[in-house]
Amino acid sequence: xxxLSKGNRTMMDAEKRNANKPxxxxxxxxxxxxxxxxxxxxxxxxxxxFFPFYYIFINTISSNDLVRRGLITFxxxxxxxxxxxxxSDVNDLWGSLAITILRTIIGTALxxxxxxxxxxxxxxxxxxxxxxxxxxxxxxxxxxAGLIPTYLNLNMLGLTNTFLVYIIPAIVSPYxxxxxxxxxxxxxxxxxxxxxIDGAGYxxxxxxxxWPLSKPILATIAIFGAVGHWNSFxxxxxxxxxxxxxxxxxxxxxxxxxxxxxxxxIMSSSTGGEIGSLAESLNTKVLxxxxxxxxxxxxxxxxxxxxxxxxxxxxLGAVKG
Amino acid sequence: xxxxANPSSKNSPVNFGNNKVVTETPKTMGEKISDxxxxxxxxLTVINVIMLFFPTFNPAKICEEISRNLSxxxxxxxxxxxxxxxxxALTRGWLPEEAFxxxxxxxxxxxxACVVLAVGGCMSLGNVKLKKxxxxxxxCGGIIEISGLFGLNNAKTLLENAEKPEKAGEIFLxxxxxxxxxxxxxxxxxxxxxxxxxxxxTKVMKCEMEGKYKLFLMMLPFxxxxxxxxxxxxxxxxxxxxxxxxxxxxxxxKFVGFKWFTQLFQNAATKKDVLRVIKNTLxxxxxxxxxxxxxxxxxxxLAEIKNTAFRRIVQTFTTIPNFISWxxxxxxxxxxxxxxGFVNTFLTNNLGIPTDTNYLLSSDHMWIKMLAWGTxxxxxxxxxxxxxxxxxxxxxxxxxxxxxxAGRFHKMWYITIPELIPTYMVLLLMSVANILxxxxxxxxxxxxxxxxxxxxxxxxxxxxxxxxxxxxxxxTVIGMVKSVISVILLFSANGISKLVRGQSIx
Numbered sequence: 001x002x003x004l005s006k007g008n009r010t011m012m013d014a015e016k017r018n019a020n021k022p023x024x025x026x027x028x029x030x031x032x033x034x035x036x037x038x039x040x041x042x043x044x045x046x047x048x049x050f051f052p053f054y055y056i057f058i059n060t061i062s063s064n065d066l067v068r069r070g071l072i073t074f075x076x077x078x079x080x081x082x083x084x085x086x087x088s089d090v091n092d093l094w095g096s097l098a099i100t101i102l103r104t105i106i107g108t109a110l111x112x113x114x115x116x117x118x119x120x121x122x123x124x125x126x127x128x129x130x131x132x133x134x135x136x137x138x139x140x141x142x143x144x145a146g147l148i149p150t151y152l153n154l155n156m157l158g159l160t161n162t163f164l165v166y167i168i169p170a171i172v173s174p175y176x177x178x179x180x181x182x183x184x185x186x187x188x189x190x191x192x193x194x195x196x197i198d199g200a201g202y203x204x205x206x207x208x209x210x211w212p213l214s215k216p217i218l219a220t221i222a223i224f225g226a227v228g229h230w231n232s233f234x235x236x237x238x239x240x241x242x243x244x245x246x247x248x249x250x251x252x253x254x255x256x257x258x259x260x261x262x263x264x265x266i267m268s269s270s271t272g273g274e275i276g277s278l279a280e281s282l283n284t285k286v287l288x289x290x291x292x293x294x295x296x297x298x299x300x301x302x303x304x305x306x307x308x309x310x311x312x313x314x315x316l317g318a319v320k321g
Numbered sequence: 322x323x324x325x326a327n328p329s330s331k332n333s334p335v336n337f338g339n340n341k342v343v344t345e346t347p348k349t350m351g352e353k354i355s356d357x358x359x360x361x362x363x364x365l366t367v368i369n370v371i372m373l374f375f376p377t378f379n380p381a382k383i384c385e386e387i388s389r390n391l392s393x394x395x396x397x398x399x400x401x402x403x404x405x406x407x408x409x410a411l412t413r414g415w416l417p418e419e420a421f422x423x424x425x426x427x428x429x430x431x432x433x434a435c436v437v438l439a440v441g442g443c444m445s446l447g448n449v450k451l452k453k454x455x456x457x458x459x460x461c462g463g464i465i466e467i468s469g470l471f472g473l474n475n476a477k478t479l480l481e482n483a484e485k486p487e488k489a490g491e492i493f494l495x496x497x498x499x500x501x502x503x504x505x506x507x508x509x510x511x512x513x514x515x516x517x518x519x520x521x522x523t524k525v526m527k528c529e530m531e532g533k534y535k536l537f538l539m540m541l542p543f544x545x546x547x548x549x550x551x552x553x554x555x556x557x558x559x560x561x562x563x564x565x566x567x568x569x570x571x572x573x574x575k576f577v578g579f580k581w582f583t584q585l586f587q588n589a590a591t592k593k594d595v596l597r598v599i600k601n602t603l604x605x606x607x608x609x610x611x612x613x614x615x616x617x618x619x620x621x622x623l624a625e626i627k628n629t630a631f632r633r634i635v636q637t638f639t640t641i642p643n644f645i646s647w648x649x650x651x652x653x654x655x656x657x658x659x660x661x662g663f664v665n666t667f668l669t670n671n672l673g674i675p676t677d678t679n680y681l682l683s684s685d686h687m688w689i690k691m692l693a694w695g696t697x698x699x700x701x702x703x704x705x706x707x708x709x710x711x712x713x714x715x716x717x718x719x720x721x722x723x724x725x726x727a728g729r730f731h732k733m734w735y736i737t738i739p740e741l742i743p744t745y746m747v748l749l750l751m752s753v754a755n756i757l758x759x760x761x762x763x764x765x766x767x768x769x770x771x772x773x774x775x776x777x778x779x780x781x782x783x784x785x786x787x788x789x790x791x792x793x794x795x796x797t798v799i800g801m802v803k804s805v806i807s808v809i810l811l812f813s814a815n816g817i818s819k820l821v822r823g824q825s826i827x
Contacts, residue, residue: 034729038622042635049701050638052653055663070666118543127536133544140551143808146800148787149557157374158395169550172543202535231646234762238788250648254766257652285661292652299644310705
């Protein structure tokens with residue numbers, strides 16, 4: 001916890017403190033120049049981060065003809081949602097979307113449950129050889145056998161080219177387990193004690209006391225885990241290369257981006273007869289943009305909820321037991 | 322209740338369970354001996370369960386045409402993989418389908434037997450009553466296993482009586498068949514022996530287990546998963562010592578010792594490749610480390626902005642890129658920098674400078690470009706940890722400094738930065754330890770035929786070599802060397818941290 005020792009107070013506190021502070025007496029010329037430059041820099045960087053998303057978005061909702069001629073630069077023109085409607089004809093996309101949603105839900109649920117239970121168990125000093133299991137878990141954060149042995153291992157277990165490869169290896173997540181463990185250790189032990197004296201077993205204590213009390217941290221790992229699952233692309237690329245029906249959305253997008261010349265073919269093969277009209281209405285660029293938007297939108301939707309968890313989320317990268 | 326003497330101890334909020342031993346009757350002689358014999362029984366159980374997953378220990382490989390790469394588990398779970406090589410012979414009726422179905426079914430029975438054995442092994446951690454039930458369960462497991470093996474034997478007989486048995490290649494009972502048989506028989510014998518060693522049950526006795534074992538059994542699934550997915554891959558390191566091509570089977574005559582290791586340093590072409598890749602890796606890591614102070618500066622200057630709403634907006638929008646995947650970053654790069662992307666259309670249509678450069682199809686300044694994308698994606702997010710730290714700094718320090726006549730930059734330099742340096746040092750040491758692992762997503766999505774030479778980092782190289790070109794031994798060797806060096810680096814960084822700050826980072 002060494003990193004955050006000073007950061008426990010929230011932004012809100014700091015803002016209140018700033019508000020109570022007496023106003024600066026006078027701004028010097030230097031202050032004004034500094035402020036202008038400072039605001040200018042941050043405005044610029046914010047625009048840099050925001051504009052690409054905006055640019056892609058306005059291109060997907062503008063008339064395809066204008067997009068093709070490169071006339072949509074700063075604002076949308078001749079609004080249309082035909083691109084999003086046309087997406088329903090790209091069969092592969094919906095399969096990938098379903099796979100990604102499924103893995104996000106199932107994978108996150110199992111990961112959160114696993115982290116909660118394992119985190120709780122790891123606080124139990126009396127467990128048989130607890131230290132050994134704990135070390136076994138922690139070492140895996142810093143050491144792995146490498147990409148190829150991992151692939152061969154999953155292959156040997158028969159997990160390659162299956163949906164399960166997205167779920168099972170991700171259930172045990174040492175980082176999250178340590179995070180939950182640290183959190184549970186901060187819950188007053190007396191609560192657990194009294195439940196134990198009342199005759200509750202480990203399971204009862206776990207889901208009647210520990211689970212509800214550690215909801216804040218579980219929400220954090222859930223939301224970051226879900227984003228991780230949604231964004232994951234490597235496992236699909238490496239382990240499920242020969243099972244296109246199991247490609248995740250990101251992998252599908254990657255395939256589309258790389259085979260932009262073949263996109264017309266993809267469209268026509270998935271739509272059968274009406275090649276002409278679709279190829280007309282959807283050029284490759286717009287198709288890429290639209291699929292990108294479909295991939296980004298869910299992230300944008302959960303983003304406002306995620307912001308609440310940023311403060312605890314940075315611990316994901318910082319806490320070491 | 323002496324166990325509760327120190328409830329405030331941070332690491333052990335509650336320490337109960339040891340007091341859950343109900344009957345403290347002294348152990349009989351037989352019980353003491355059975356405790357030792359139990360370890361053999363549990364050992365056999367664990368070995369048996371592990372053997373399920375290794376192709377080397379497959380008792381179901383009863384003919385040549387069943388792939389060597391199948392484990393017993395795969396044979397049971399996937400009927401298709403058993404019959405891949407004999408599909409034609411089956412459809413023509415040369416080989417009886419029943420034989421393979423029976424084989425698959427027998428495999429499932431043996432898997433089931435192993436599950437039963439595992440349950441029995443778990444029960445053996447309880448009290449005398451649980452132990453007694455446990456050995457009965459184990460014995461049953463042994464019997465089920467033998468029946469499964471009997472099924473395998475029948476499958477073999479069916480194959481031998483086939484119309485054209487030669488289509489299945491040589492038909493035999495593998496050594497592992499007998500190994501399983503021996504294990505099953507031993508399990509039954511040990512179980513029976515223990516059953517009679519254990520004292521007689523009294524009527525009042527209940528099934529109970531000590532807390533420490535209960536907790537262990539709850540933890541067991543996680544330990545097993547960790548073992549299977551994080552430690553078992555180490556078994557794959559053996560490929561580094563063989564002349565192995567993807568899809569082949571591994572046999573001892575392909576053993577080549579340290580050939581691949583020496584080739585790494587002696588073969589001119591490989592050496593050149595590896596040196597180039599290492600150069601890229603180190604250069605990009607070094608650039609990353611060289612700019613690792615940027616988030617700190619970002620946070621410090623953001624804190625100078627007093628307008629809360631503006632600061633919120635900046636933070637919101639600069640953090641978004643961290644939550645999109647590298648594939649999407651690449652999609653954005655395409656939208657902005659490709660031939661018909663934003664930059665080109667803007668220059669052509671709005672400024673009247675006709676261009677159609679594809680900025681992504683060039684190998685110039687690749688390291689800097691990758692750094693720029695990394696910064697674009699990560700700067701806002703990395704700054705959050707520093708922003709949190711800055712809000713925690715005591716405001717009185719600043720007030721005192723103001724009274725003493727310190728200007729804005731003085732305060733930054735003498736108050737804010739010293740307060741943030743410990744955090745920075747930890748992150749810096751971590752990134753030094755990760756110098757060889759820059760990940761592969763970013764470089765994979767941005768790589769193409771033109772820029773391949775200057776973008777390929779170690780992780781991507783291993784991927785291209787192993788998955789792309791199927792050079793499994795060589796890529797395993799590189800991965801091994803990388804893993805070992807990374808661990809050494811991590812421990813060095815940790816040692817430095819302990820020495821300098823008195824705190825470990827691991």
